[in-house]
Amino acid sequence: MSVETISGEEYSVTYNDNTQSIKFDGSMRLRTSEEYAPINDLLLKAHDATPAESLLTLDFSSLKFLNSSGINIVSRFVIAARKQAHLQLKVIGNQDIYWQQKSLTNLQRLWTAVQIDIQ
């Protein structure tokens, strides 16, 4: 069992392989996809470590802000997971954070198998 965290001045991303979940916190508005690379790598690592057909959860409920470059990274991950069809994906959102109500459901349109839970 291990927990791995990437953090910047205003955000953190934590992968817990025991709960098979990745939790995003704070405000994540990095400049380029290169700057998002460590987060992308963590997502891919979590993907590969998740047993076949098992569930991986992306928890955005504490992420106040994500810029369009970040939306791109998350969307790319969902597309990659769809193409590999290795695991199941669940996305947790927060009703009180307006962008999550507006934009998280787009992930389901990229891959209809994604479960979206906006609490």
Add this chain to the structure above:
Amino acid sequence: MAQSTSTSQIFGHWEAVTAVPTTTMSLDAAQLSAHWRRNSLSSDYWAAYAALHIPETVPAGWLRRDDVSYVLSYLLNELFENCAKFSAGPELAVHFQAWLLDERMVFQLTNHIKPQGERPFITLIEELLNGDPDELYFQKLEANAEQDLGGSGLGYLTLIKDYGIQFGFRFQRASGESTAVTVQAHVNLREPS
């Protein structure tokens, strides 16, 4: 549809707002770029400032103050980031203007580019204004997943598609080496249907 005079070209939903802006601010694109967080700080500040324009309780069908604050933070951050990323040429001034009106808010950001940068940006604007935002959005994501082209090109698309924000663009030749680009964003204070 492009309208043009000898000095300026206009695209999309452009309004010559006559009222005095509620707020204005001038910055420097190099300074925004040197400290990236200045983009989010500026946008969060003005978002919170503008959101106080919304009453504490609103009738059904109108955006709540907190929601407006979130929308504006996202919008302004995307616009400030663009000024920081794409300003070019000798002139690096960035001007911010906001009009807080009864049923809507209008925001304008002006930055400068080299005249040879006009064409590619205009081509992109025309694609954005003439296409179906939903279709363009998903096409772009699938294309980005195939190939990383550096920029995601999702800023304006998410704003149009997810938030119903309408954009106008104005290009003004300032000198032989510099063109002022003004992006105008219209935020409707009613819930998008």
